[in-house]
Amino acid sequence: MTERASIGTPAPTDWRDAAHQRRMAKRYGAERRFRWLGLGAVLMSAGFLVVLLVSMLSAGVSGFVQTQIALPIDFAHSRLTIDPAKLRGPGADLALAAADLGGATDAAAIAAYGPEGDALLSDGAWTRVRDQLKADPSLLHRRATVWVPAADRIDIAAKREGAPADEAIVAKLNAAHALKTSFNSFFLTSSDSTDPTMVGIWGALKGSLLTMFVTLLIAFPVGVLSALYLEEYAPHNRWTDLIEVSINNLAAVPSIIFGLLGLAVFLNTFHLQRSAAIVGGLTLALMTMPVIVIASRNAIKAVPPSIRDAAFGIGASPVQVVFHHVLPLAMPGILTGTIIGMARALGETAPLLMIGMRAFITAPPGGLRDPATVLPVQIFLWSDQVNRGFVEKTSAAILVLLVFLLAMNGVAIYLRNRFETRW
Amino acid sequence: MSILVLFFLITGLGLIAWLSARMRAARFRRASKARFSSLPSHFGGFVAMWTVLPAAIFLAVWASCAPGLVTNRVLTEPAAAHLPPPGFERAAILSEARSIASGDGFGTPTPLAATLAPAYAAAQTRADWIGAGVALLLAFASGAWAFTRVRPDFRARNQIERLVMALLLAAALVAILTTMGIVASLLFESARFFGMVPIGEFLFGTHWSPQVIDPRDPGASLGAVPLFWGTFFIGAVIAMFVAIPLGLMSAIYLTQYARPSVRMWMKPLIEVLAGVPTVVYGYFAALTVAPLVRDFAVAIGVRWASSESALAAGLVMGIMIIPFVSSMADDSITAVPAAMRDGSLAMGATQSETIRRVLLPAALPGVVGGILLAVSRAIGETMIVVMAASGVATLTLNPFASATTVTKQIVDLLTGEAEFDSPKTLAAFALGLTLFVITLLLNIVALTVVKRYREAYE
Structure with a gap:
């Protein structure tokens, strides 16, 4: 008994003690302030977005x-x-x-x-x-x-x-x-010009579409196939580790580095046409591919093993299992990732500056090898103009670009919600 | 024969091969009651593959070596004896003759090129016909050989699947090739640069003015320290000053306080900030933020207020980075086991005390990893600084003064009209290499930190 008393039991909390009340008020005050701070951060971040959009809208x-x-x-x-x-x-x-x-x-x-x-x-x-x-x-x-x-x-x-x-x-x-x-309507149907009243975005938009076409044509098959290989077939050895590490690193390499790669390889080594849509498309394809690979791998990983086991059980070969069962089930996720990667490529400017897609081009490109420019680069070029008439044109072009990106992301979200299966 | 006609011919042959092999396989499948390992379409695919692939591979090889053969053929012409010795002039005349021969020469040609042009055209036509003939023959021969193998006991499916696996492996190798291409091209061009400018002068020199390069001592005006400082100052100091508090507090609020409906709306809304093209941010920074910053600086009495200040570019970059920080912090905070949080709350701690004393320390490695990734994203960001930062390299601590970055200088150096072999343009590749190495290191460190942290709670 005496021993226990010597250790001492703390006095029960006196909830009405003034010092305690003060302490509690202080703690609850800190709690409230912290909470307001968090809310403020959220509102401020969202506010930046609103300010950005409103300023573009009002000018554009x-x-x-x-x-x-x-x-x-x-x-x-x-x-x-x-x-x-x-x-x-x-x-x-x-x-x-x-x-x-x-x-x-x-x-x-x-x-x-x-x-x-x-x-x-x-x-x-x-x-x-x-x-x-x-x-x-x-x-x-x-x-x-x-x-x-x-x-x-x-x-x-x-x-x-x-x-x-x-x-x-x-x-x-x-x-x-x-x-x-x-x-x-002229703004949507004509090309670049020195006179702000005569400029249009059709030339740049067509250049963007051609470039995106090349990018999709290369990045999608290569990305999906390498994701299939890495997820479904690759043995675990040093080589596949190397592939995996390079894909993860490529996804984080600054986009301008891809521009330098395009300049050194496609222009200076293979002597492809400067400022052609095909060079831009190839460069952006290398940039977009890792994004597609990573998204596809996640989508493929999400297909439950029972599907594969069932297919193997009725005698399908490994290739049949993947191409008849796993790939179709993973497709919504793969497409979502692809669209998001393509949206990023559509808004990309820096690598295309490196490969000379910043020329003054007054006619829409007729083919993949014609000199072309793309929408973001056109925005960049107009933003550099001294003439005040270009300010509203720049903002208007930004609005067109944002509408495209919004539409693409909307499609991606729709695909995800509509087709993605939760197993 | 034009390449398009050839393409259609070979595709047509492949189609015929596919159909005929398929029909043959279908016939013997009907005839016998035995079970086969392969479907008729497998046989079709097998024969089509053997028809198209050898021809395509041959054409690819031919396309790469035919120009050399054509040139050699032209050089045996008597007129070619008048060509100047190998060098730039000779190459110029030959390429002029080639463009006349292919019909897109312009201006008045040099006489020698004009005399060589018909020989060129003839040799080119010959090479085209040889290539087309051999390709068609090859397609036919290998297709026919494959067709003879279409028998009931042949396992066509295994052959097809072998091809599919080869395709998959080739696709996966593209990633390695790209990485190697990046490293090789950056290293190669940088090596040429460091042949002209000592690496020490480049990395530790404090004077950067590529507009005026003394040809005898190019290194004196290509010291990159001001660029490194500007990049660090804008991307890792000012931008993070905006992004870390806002991103972290947003993540805390959205994971701990917000109602699910609020979180459902606000999280994607903040993530939209990461989806806005950087050229839009750049325009916003240059047109709206930079004048505001300058006016503010003048109002508080700063003497060296630039309209292309480091602060304007850094602030907008910080806004762009918010979603990176917030989504990484979001992931790490939600990954902290609920038991830790519940324990703290059960001991009577308020929610904010729990967050600050328990959740954040536990989530710290993930948050730090996310911040490192955000820094690497910020220093590699180009368009905002190209449009809003200055081109003048200064070593300054004043956020209202102008500062420049590595990425901005790469763009400036490569979009000028200088020839490709000058130290000025090659410096861009050296800067690119430095940027690549730094972002790579940041990413590796960040991913290691995040991975180790994830393992701790799994």
Whole structure:
């Protein structure tokens, strides 16, 4: 008894003691602060995303809208010498190219808006006149009003604050109902240009699609096959360890290193065309392959062994087991990983800069060997432009890129939810 | 014969081989009641494989050695005697003759090239016909041989499966080849660079100005220490200053406090940050963040405020890195056994005390591994610094001053118009090698730490 007393039992907690109450309040205060801190971190991270998207949206939406000026042209009395009959045949483009449409457009602008009138129009305004003539050759006999894109500074003044002089011109044009804004379909159908009112993303988008085509064609089969080998057949020895280590390391190598590889191997050793979609596709394929391998291996690993045992049990060979049973069951997971890898490749810029896909290209590439650029590189190139008109175009191109990425990720999530089996 | 016609011919032969072997196998299968190891389509595949593969392999070999044979043939022409001795000029004339012969020469050709062009064209046509003829013959012969082996007792399936296994192995080897390609190309070009510039001057020199390189002493203006410092400062200090607290606290909140519905929405939302293309971050940094940072610096009275400050690039990079840190921390925290947490809570600790005293120490190796991976991602990141950081290399501790990074310099060096053999362009490969080695080491250390930690709780 005395021994136990000498060890001493702690006094029971006095819950109403003031010191204890203070201590508890302090601890609960710390708890609350910690919790708020965590919530703040989450909200801040999500807030960054919102700020990023909102800033791109607010700057980019106006890139899809174009300010147009009404241009009355008296085709009948202009100096244009076009035979209307020629416009109905296959020689239309040739006949229109020979005529001085640019001069006629400028003359019409000067006639309508004074001596500075031609400066109000975009440099490419005459192409709109040309398209109108091609669509309706009867215009040549009469007077018509063609809506043509306004010059860059007028466009800026009409959308936001421009220079005071331009603001005055916009006010005057508005009063004369000679100004309208409409959806800039040109932006989605044309290519790069030096004039921000005439630029479009179709060239870059087509380059991106061609590049992605090459990437998918190479990275998908190679990635899936090597994942099958590593998961299903590979013996455990030093060689397969080496393969595994190199795949895991490749997945973490900075993308710019792949650009250096593409430059040294595809351009300087194999002498493939600079800035061609095929080189970009090959480079991105090497970059995307490890991502696909890792995703595919996880998907294959998730197929339960009982499936394989059942197939072996009814006499399938190892190749039949894998290709008839394991691979189809793993496919949703593999496709999800592939789409995510492709989305990453679609947004990639740095390696493509290394292999020269940063050229100024005004026509969409016709094939895999033509000089091409891709959407992210186009964004990078436009962001470097001094001209203020490119700001909204850059943001608009970013929006297009983000829409594509969002769609791809959406498909990936849908696939995962719809087809993935939980065993 | 054009390559496309040849391709279709060989594919057609393969198709015919497949169909005929399949039919033959089907016939003897019907005739007998015995069980076979292979299906008719296996026989078809076997014969088609023997029809297409030898021809394809031959064509690949032929395509690589035919140009040399063609050139040798042209050199036996009498006109070739006037060619200058082997060297750059000779190669230029030959390549000009080749482009005239293939029909895409432009401008006025040099007379010698023009006289050699017909010989070139003739030799090329000859080589094409020989290649096509041998390929077709080979396809036919090996296909016919394979067809004679289509008998009931032949195990065609095993042959096909052997080919499939070879394909699988070849696919897996691509990864090794890529790694070797990266290492070899970086090492090879860097070796040429270090032949011009001593490795010590490159690694420890403190002056970097590749715009003006003294040809007698290129190493004097190619000292990479300011780049290494800038990379470390932007990627490992400023970016982590943003990413670690935000990422870690987000992970803690989402795993420990948030309701499942909140977690279900917020976790993917934060991960979207990692999916935004880096060029978008770069644009955001250059257009929105950099001016704000500069104005702020001017407002608090910093004298050397650059509009291409290290802080702007680092902040945006930190935002990009948040999801890497948070998802790694998320994984490690959820991997801590629930018994540890429950024990701490049962002893009367508050939730935050449990997190700080029990969960975080237990999850620390995983968190540290994740941070190392994030650092390696940050220092390899290119577009943000290309668009928002400066090109001027300075050794500075001031976050408002301009700083440059390894990746930014690689892009700047290689997108100029300099010829490929100058120390300036080769320096990019030396920088690439350094970057590769550093990120590799970081990844190996990080993965080892994470792996050891996982083993501790499994």
